[in-house]
Amino acid sequence: MAGLDPRHLADLEAIVGARGLRHGNVTETLEPGIHPANLDADVVLLPASSGEVAAIVGYCAQHQIPIVPHGGRTGLAGGAVSSPGQVVVETTRMSDIVEIDPHAGTAVVEAGMTLGAIDEAIAAHGLSVGIDLAARDSATIGGMVSTNAGGIEAFRNGVTRQRVLGLEVVLPDGRVLDDLKLVSKANEGYDIKQLVIGGEGTLGIVTKVALSLVPRPGAKATALVSVGNAADAVRLFCRFRHHPGGLLLASEIMWSGYARAVAEANDLSGLLSFESDPAALFDIIDVADDETGSGQAFLEEVLGEAAEAGEIRDALIAKNDQERDRIWLIREDSWAIDRAKPDGFWYDVSVPHHALDRYAADVFARIAALGAGFEVFMMGHLGDGNMHLTITAGKPLPDHYDAVCDAVYEGLAAIGGSFSAEHGIGLEKRAALVDHGSTVKLDMMRAVKAALDPQNIMNPGKII
Numbered sequence: 001m002a003g004l005d006p007r008h009l010a011d012l013e014a015i016v017g018a019r020g021l022r023h024g025n026v027t028e029t030l031e032p033g034i035h036p037a038n039l040d041a042d043v044v045l046l047p048a049s050s051g052e053v054a055a056i057v058g059y060c061a062q063h064q065i066p067i068v069p070h071g072g073r074t075g076l077a078g079g080a081v082s083s084p085g086q087v088v089v090e091t092t093r094m095s096d097i098v099e100i101d102p103h104a105g106t107a108v109v110e111a112g113m114t115l116g117a118i119d120e121a122i123a124a125h126g127l128s129v130g131i132d133l134a135a136r137d138s139a140t141i142g143g144m145v146s147t148n149a150g151g152i153e154a155f156r157n158g159v160t161r162q163r164v165l166g167l168e169v170v171l172p173d174g175r176v177l178d179d180l181k182l183v184s185k186a187n188e189g190y191d192i193k194q195l196v197i198g199g200e201g202t203l204g205i206v207t208k209v210a211l212s213l214v215p216r217p218g219a220k221a222t223a224l225v226s227v228g229n230a231a232d233a234v235r236l237f238c239r240f241r242h243h244p245g246g247l248l249l250a251s252e253i254m255w256s257g258y259a260r261a262v263a264e265a266n267d268l269s270g271l272l273s274f275e276s277d278p279a280a281l282f283d284i285i286d287v288a289d290d291e292t293g294s295g296q297a298f299l300e301e302v303l304g305e306a307a308e309a310g311e312i313r314d315a316l317i318a319k320n321d322q323e324r325d326r327i328w329l330i331r332e333d334s335w336a337i338d339r340a341k342p343d344g345f346w347y348d349v350s351v352p353h354h355a356l357d358r359y360a361a362d363v364f365a366r367i368a369a370l371g372a373g374f375e376v377f378m379m380g381h382l383g384d385g386n387m388h389l390t391i392t393a394g395k396p397l398p399d400h401y402d403a404v405c406d407a408v409y410e411g412l413a414a415i416g417g418s419f420s421a422e423h424g425i426g427l428e429k430r431a432a433l434v435d436h437g438s439t440v441k442l443d444m445m446r447a448v449k450a451a452l453d454p455q456n457i458m459n460p461g462k463i464i
């Protein structure tokens with residue numbers, strides 16, 4: 001496909017100014033992010049205001065130029081992939097707090113602010129976004145809204161959708177949907193912003209977000225716990241979740257192969273040496289002080305009860321912040337798997353708690369039965385059953401992709417799970433959406449897309 005007509009480049013530059021346009025070898029000054037093809041359009045517009053975004057989209061609508069919205073480019077489903085002839089609209093210059101109301105616990109922020117920057121700005125008010133993910137310092141709130149990001153605290157505070165009170169969105173025809181509510185109750189007919197949340201940039205560009213914040217947790221205490229199986233890990237999660245005297249912040253499960261491979265890659269195998277059984281699973285538990293007590297005492301008390309009940313095998317309680325960070329690195333450096341064994345397939349599924357142990361055993365068995373040298377590396381957000389799997393033989397085996405997908409997705413719908421938990425559909429899971437999604441729902445998505453973006457210029461080819 002040909003690149004953008006120079007006449008359009010000049011007109012778009014007139015909207016954003018020289019500072020707001022990059023074109024020609026853009027990867028010399030911008031990082032493509034997770035997907036190598038994110039910047040293939042080779043034209044990146046960096047608007048500084050909602051007005052500039054509206055002017056860009058209005059111009060592109062008039063000239064049928066396809067647009068790919070970008071935030072921090074940390075998305076894992078290929079939703080930000082672009083191609084020549086398209087323009088990327090990146091929001092990272094729109095990165096200011098518009099207002100904070102500490103008493104109401106709300107904030108309005110521009111879409112290009114990173115999660116980390118928002119969190120820093122509201123910390124002084126004793127507030128938190130209530131969402132946490134490892135890409136916190138790059139992922140933007142606009143990207144998180146558009147992917148309906150979940151992360152570590154979703155079991156407690158919901159996914160991004162539950163934190164959004166209102167949105168400002170530039171629609172595919174350049175009009176601005178101003179729905180920046182600061183209240184949770186607003187039944188005004190169809191809640192159109194809910195379509196934009198999780199819409200992966202296919203229905204408009206999010207320019208501002210009104211957030212409902214949560215109280216910032218107190219001091220944290222962390223344990224790395226070993227368990228015999230996923231069912232015991234779920235029992236431990238429920239014990240912490242419902243136990244008085246503290247606040248459970250995170251419960252992240254790692255199967256043995258994942259934990260031991262990432263620990264080894266980071267020279268942290270010593271942290272796992274308290275557990276001698278090579279098949280044991282690991283669970284990272286974060287708790288915090290609450291008004292009724294100290295996190296450390298809560299952690300020790302609940303772990304003691306769990307040990308007596310036979311739910312856990314052993315535990316290592318972090319002695320200080322450095323040890324806590326080292327424990328968390330084992331969970332968060334999932335790229336260690338890709339570095340050691342490249343060319344794997346990634347999955348992001350949701351499994352109801354009651355079925356997790358059985359599901360995991362079945363996936364390991366089905367993959368082994370394929371007999372192509374695949375290994376399964378599995379971990380995830382235990383609180384909501386969201387599991388991430390890397391299935392790799394350390395070399396490209398594209399002919400096996402369909403069989404591996406079948407092995408991972410089999411039975412999920414029947415047990416009430418999902419083939420696509422928190423990363424979205426993007427490009428990577430379009431086939432899975434057709435194969436494993438609801439046909440009726442897909443028809444409705446196509447109808448919504450056609451109604452809101454009849455020219456198909458907003459992130460075309462993504463999701464559907």
Ligand SMILES: Cc1cc2nc3c(=O)[nH]c(=O)nc-3n(C[C@H](O)[C@H](O)[C@H](O)COP(=O)(O)OP(=O)(O)OC[C@H]3O[C@@H](n4cnc5c(N)ncnc54)[C@H](O)[C@@H]3O)c2cc1C
Nearest residue numbers: 071072073074075079140142143144146149150151201206
């Ligand atoms: C190390 C790591 C850990 C991660 N952990 C988690 C996790 O725990 N939970 C989780 O849910 N995700 C996780 N992710 C995935 C990723 O961080 C999220 O999907 C995040 O929400 C993407 O934000 P972004 O700003 O980088 O968006 P991008 O990658 O730039 O874009 C993602 C999608 O959103 C669209 N988009 C971006 N900005 C806008 C906008 N302003 N308006 C409209 N559309 C827009 C894009 O077109 C694209 O479809 C992780 C990623 C990494 C690299």
